[in-house]
Amino acid sequence: MDFKTVLCLTGADHSDQDVRTAAGLCAEIGAHLSVLIIPPPMLLMSHRRIGDGVSEWPVARGQAIARLNDRFRQIDRFTQNAVRREKRSRDIHKLLESMSLAYDVDTDYYDPASLGEVARQRALCADLTIIGPGLLNDENLGPPVVNGCLFDTGKPVLVVPKGAEATLWPRRVLVGWDSRVEASRAVREALGLLCAAEEVRVALVDPKANYNGNGAEPGADIAAYLTRHGARVSVDLLPSAGKSAATVLAQHAIDTSADMIVMGAYGSRRLRERLFGGVTRWIFEKPTLPLFLAR
CATH class of the missing domain: 3.40.50.620 (HUPs)
Incomplete structure (x- = not known):
């Protein structure tokens, strides 16, 4: 089998199903599994500054407070995502170690507009990308990831829907x-x-x-x-x-x-x-x- 490096992309909030599927396929053919954990998108903040438009005190004060609250929420979301991502990484390491598999696990930050490019860059250095049911059914992550991996790389993608029995030795x-x-x-x-x-x-x-x-x-x-x-x-x-x-x-x-x-x-x-x-x-x-x- 010519597939030596297999890429699996998974959301930080997804279950282990996609990784397990990819790991099982790699075990079949002795391939290296590369896992990329994708965090949830960050909250978008308003870029309006004090002095924009014609707002005056106390309107400008209210806008400044709102922007600060946005920033606090973003920092809080970033911290929570970091904790969630690290826990996900530890769990995947533990799962793959138990399978005696050659692998690496990485995380990446992104904004929604660049997710397809992040996926494309990873897929360029893999022989095959596995799209499992978790990613397939994620309306936010699925489309840009599949677009990036499939349409812009010239590399193949194996889509594994929910309930399907996947193998790289099909009869x-x-x-x-x-x-x-x-x-x-x-x-x-x-x-x-x-x-x-x-x-x-x-x-x-x-x-x-x-x-x-x-x-x-x-x-x-x-x-x-x-x-x-x-x-x-x-x-x-x-x-x-x-x-x-x-x-x-x-x-x-x-x-x-x-x-x-x-x-x-x-x-x-x-x-x-x-x-x-x-x-x-x-x-x-x-x-x-x-x-x-x-x-």
């Missing part, structure tokens, strides 16, 4: 294929686990035979590529029957008892505001099993 894998560069990158990044799987099913939804995309025989090219690497591959051409591609792929994964879906993540700058564009949005609505994404 059956479904590959969502549409001849786009994102799908090709996902296949290349997942090549190690695809070649180790007992069965790989390449699924195309409503494919059209053409020489500019899928070729004369849709799925044949990518199946041949995977076969040359030693993967055991079959191709499934699926009709949408009026359903979305996401729905078709998700149902086919269930019908074929897949352990994981591998696919490309699409999204323009505009679509990033909604986290994912296209078929990958379904993971936040009705997740069913681990999803290996690359872009």
Whole structure:
């Protein structure tokens, strides 16, 4: 397996579930686990100063007192977060020490606008980022973290929804294929686990035979590529029957008892505001099993 460094990002207020999931995956493949604890965002303060506008005494006095109260609340919040973060760090150290795992644990300060950049910088030096259910369901931390790790790094992300049994040695894998560069990158990044799987099913939804995309025989090219690497591959051409591609792929994964879906993540700058564009949005609505994404 080519994954030697695995990144896990977790909130200071989250449970240990995401870290346990990532640690279990690292133990499977002998990888180093790098954990980043993200503190809650700080309170935003008003930047208005005494003398701004036309306020005079006693209005200005009241505004000054309000700003001081804001500052006291911010200091108190900062202190509480520091204590919470240190406790979280100790708990994670204790958890990982008991698993005899190579790991490091770090914390980072951030403002909400820079969280995506913090995640991006960490993901650049990892082979794979694990997004567990705690982070996935955090409306404040989840979207910017996933955006930073996935869209701006060229590195893969493994999304593990709540209740899913994650493994980096899946027996059956479904590959969502549409001849786009994102799908090709996902296949290349997942090549190690695809070649180790007992069965790989390449699924195309409503494919059209053409020489500019899928070729004369849709799925044949990518199946041949995977076969040359030693993967055991079959191709499934699926009709949408009026359903979305996401729905078709998700149902086919269930019908074929897949352990994981591998696919490309699409999204323009505009679509990033909604986290994912296209078929990958379904993971936040009705997740069913681990999803290996690359872009």
